[in-house]
Amino acid sequence: MSVIGLAPPSLTHASAVIPAKAGTQGPKRHPLWLWVPAFAGMTMVGVLATTPAKAAPACDRACLTDIATRYMDALVSQDWRKLPWAKSVHYSENSVPMMFGDAIWGSVSGHGKDATIVADPSSGNVAWLGRVDEHGQPAFYAMRIKVVDGRIAEVETVIRRKEGRPPFGDAANFAHDKGFQEALPAKARPTRGVIAAAVQNYYKSVERNNGTVFAKFDPACARVENGVLADTGRYAMAQGCAAQLKAGLFADVGGVRFRVPVIDAERGVAVAFGYFDYPQRETSFKSSDGRSFEAETKYPFSLNFATLFKVTRGGAIQRVDQIAPELNYRIPSPWKE
Amino acid sequence: MGLAALSALPAAAQAPGERSAVYPLDCDRGCLIGFARSYMAALKAHRPSEVPAAKSVMFTENNVPLAIGDGLWGTVSDVSADALEVADAETGNAAWFGYVREHGEPAIYAMRIKVVDRKITEVETVVHRKTGLPAPFGEVTRMEHDHAFQEMLPAEQRRPRARLVAVAQSYFNTVEYNDGTVFAPFDEECARLENGISTTAVPKGAPTGAPAPGSGGPPPAAGSGGPPPASGGGGGNASAIAQGCEAQFKLGLYRINKRVRERLFPIVDEERGVVVASGFFDHANYFDSYKLTNGATMRTAMKWPNSISLLEAFRIRDGKIHRIEAVFTYVPYFMHNPWAGAK
Numbered sequence: 001m002s003v004i005g006l007a008p009p010s011l012t013h014a015s016a017v018i019p020a021k022a023g024t025q026g027p028k029r030h031p032l033w034l035w036v037p038a039f040a041g042m043t044m045v046g047v048l049a050t051t052p053a054k055a056a057p058a059c060d061r062a063c064l065t066d067i068a069t070r071y072m073d074a075l076v077s078q079d080w081r082k083l084p085w086a087k088s089v090h091y092s093e094n095s096v097p098m099m100f101g102d103a104i105w106g107s108v109s110g111h112g113k114d115a116t117i118v119a120d121p122s123s124g125n126v127a128w129l130g131r132v133d134e135h136g137q138p139a140f141y142a143m144r145i146k147v148v149d150g151r152i153a154e155v156e157t158v159i160r161r162k163e164g165r166p167p168f169g170d171a172a173n174f175a176h177d178k179g180f181q182e183a184l185p186a187k188a189r190p191t192r193g194v195i196a197a198a199v200q201n202y203y204k205s206v207e208r209n210n211g212t213v214f215a216k217f218d219p220a221c222a223r224v225e226n227g228v229l230a231d232t233g234r235y236a237m238a239q240g241c242a243a244q245l246k247a248g249l250f251a252d253v254g255g256v257r258f259r260v261p262v263i264d265a266e267r268g269v270a271v272a273f274g275y276f277d278y279p280q281r282e283t284s285f286k287s288s289d290g291r292s293f294e295a296e297t298k299y300p301f302s303l304n305f306a307t308l309f310k311v312t313r314g315g316a317i318q319r320v321d322q323i324a325p326e327l328n329y330r331i332p333s334p335w336k337e
Numbered sequence: 338m339g340l341a342a343l344s345a346l347p348a349a350a351q352a353p354g355e356r357s358a359v360y361p362l363d364c365d366r367g368c369l370i371g372f373a374r375s376y377m378a379a380l381k382a383h384r385p386s387e388v389p390a391a392k393s394v395m396f397t398e399n400n401v402p403l404a405i406g407d408g409l410w411g412t413v414s415d416v417s418a419d420a421l422e423v424a425d426a427e428t429g430n431a432a433w434f435g436y437v438r439e440h441g442e443p444a445i446y447a448m449r450i451k452v453v454d455r456k457i458t459e460v461e462t463v464v465h466r467k468t469g470l471p472a473p474f475g476e477v478t479r480m481e482h483d484h485a486f487q488e489m490l491p492a493e494q495r496r497p498r499a500r501l502v503a504v505a506q507s508y509f510n511t512v513e514y515n516d517g518t519v520f521a522p523f524d525e526e527c528a529r530l531e532n533g534i535s536t537t538a539v540p541k542g543a544p545t546g547a548p549a550p551g552s553g554g555p556p557p558a559a560g561s562g563g564p565p566p567a568s569g570g571g572g573g574n575a576s577a578i579a580q581g582c583e584a585q586f587k588l589g590l591y592r593i594n595k596r597v598r599e600r601l602f603p604i605v606d607e608e609r610g611v612v613v614a615s616g617f618f619d620h621a622n623y624f625d626s627y628k629l630t631n632g633a634t635m636r637t638a639m640k641w642p643n644s645i646s647l648l649e650a651f652r653i654r655d656g657k658i659h660r661i662e663a664v665f666t667y668v669p670y671f672m673h674n675p676w677a678g679a680k
Contacts (some may be wrong), residue, residue, distance in 0.1 A: 096671050106622070139642040161640075163639070279412075283440045298441070299410050300407075300409070326670060328400065328401045328669070329398065330401055333667070
């Protein structure tokens with residue numbers, strides 16, 4: 001079978017930025033991102049970003065924050081050429097690798113000024129989460145940049161537009177909890193390992209979903225999905241992060257795939273990227289106390305998430321804030337190892 | 338290069354991309370369609386082990402590689418009894434267009450298989466569900482596949498394989514950047530079924546007629562809550578604006594198609610004039626309104642980039658497109674087709 005039409009440019013260049021040297025598509029293997037099975041018999045895989053990526057970081061917090069801000073401003077002006085690009089750049093939008101200048105670079109008309117920026121100088125990653133507008137229509141937007149030697153080497157974006165099923169909140173006026181931006185006193189900061197383990201245990205709990213809760217939660221922990229507090233629908237059956245897991249309200253999640261590429265220990269914040277896979281072989285489920293609830297859909301799908309976590313020194317999760325579009329069932333990640 | 342190496346050369350002396358210099362003769366059209374039916378029967382029965390598959394079989398659902406048994410296999414509750422079935426003994430491919438149900442809910446469905454040595458080696462499927470996004474979705478109990486796809490053409494109306502593919506290509510070339518230029522030869526009776534609904538015949542009870550120039554941008558809504566055109570940007574059935582295949586393209590209704598990408602043509606049936614293609618329509622949506630060739634303004638139904646992945650059957654009579662039946666669904670913008678390979 002031969003390809004007669006246009007070759008996808010992301011498959012013809014080693015970089016998502018034109019011009020680039022020819023080569024193969026796909027992110028470079030990162031030796032310090034370890035994909036590990038969550039526990040025996042489960043399909044969940046995750047990444048613990050507990051080891052600094054560089055002995056001597058080339059870009060500190062201010063530098064990373066500046067690059068993320070400049071990227072977003074360049075996006076709105078639809079001029080990617082002004083940014084400091086590495087020789088080989090990888091870019092994805094909702095899990096699809098592509099070239100800069102296409103996709104949202106052609107539809108964007110603005111971005112919110114009240115974004116949450118999470119910088120991780122030790123790994124060279126920075127995330128920007130907030131709002132973008134496309135032809136004036138607001139959407140939830142999460143973006144991760146990896147900086148190498150002061151230049152942008154990776155850009156991963158997750159965009160939830162006003163399409164399909166709920167939840168979809170008031171994107172135009174939404175702002176993440178201010179706690180994600182607050183620096184913690186030195187004695188209150190969790191270690192990177194504690195943060196990563198909290199995220200790992202959270203997804204392990206979601207996937208296990210039998211009432212066993214591996215993660216620790218602050219009693220006031222709240223979870224937000226696309227700008228909507230998760231306390232309606234099935235989630236009205238149990239209020240709070242721990243209670244919903246104890247109730248087994250994630251029964252239709254068949255698998256979790258995730259990475260934690262951004263950890264900011266000064267603020268106790270992590271940003272995880274990944275997928276919830278919903279095979280939907282059943283149409284209804286029972287909570288751990290025997291109450292029935294309907295499956296999200298009658299067809300298989302996956303949610304591609306970018307999720308903020310706020311974690312205490314003791315490893316308790318205080319807040320979970322997720323941006324997640326619905327994509328094809330088990331769509332592969334262009335970023336996984 | 339030594340003599341030993343030279344002596345091995347004849348083993349690779351096939352035409353590029355071919356596994357043998359002899360076209361497979363052991364599975365004709367009826368045989369291939371039989372394999373397609375076997376696959377659908379196994380799907381309906383939830384018995385993936387009953388698929389006559391090769392060990393190395395590759396299966397995709399909406400362009401995502403899965404194991405046979407996953408995806409739709411876990412949700413399917415029924416398979417339509419009636420289907421459009423086509424095959425190409427030269428390439429060993431067959432296709433099946435119809436619908437399925439998932440836990441009782443209908444989904445429009447098309448699939449292609451490739452058979453080698455009487456085993457299925459490839460299964461490519463497109464499943465279009467009701468997800469809330471604007472797209473045609475026919476009433477499946479009234480879905481009718483045009484019998485013309487099954488009719489043998491008289492010798493003078495047949496065209497060779499390469500020409501049939503060229504005509505299908507010309508259709509995609511017309512869709513791509515549709516600015517009113519028509520590259521495709523259309524039969525006067527050309528009709529198109531998309532996701533189980535006609536998008537070229539007048540919708541029942543719908544007002545018709547092209548938007549007037551300078552009319553301020555009426556979307557192509559049929560006024561009846563009908564589905565939008567397949568690849569156009571508005572909110573209604575394109576057939577409410579212009580009927581037939583060619584008129585819509587002359588108006589430039591489908592201007593939002595930046596590219597028709599990764600086009601493949603795995604099935605050609607010269608005797609019936611049938612071509613089956615796969616590919617993507619990329620709706621870049623750099624703009625959210627555009628002008629038709631008559632000056633009317635259209636507004637896009639969605640404000641963000643999106644792509645549709647399709648399996649599309651053409652019936653070409655006397656070198657002109659006579660019938661089209663397509664199944665397509667939304668996928669993330671610029672998604673890649675694993676069957677297209679990397680270049």
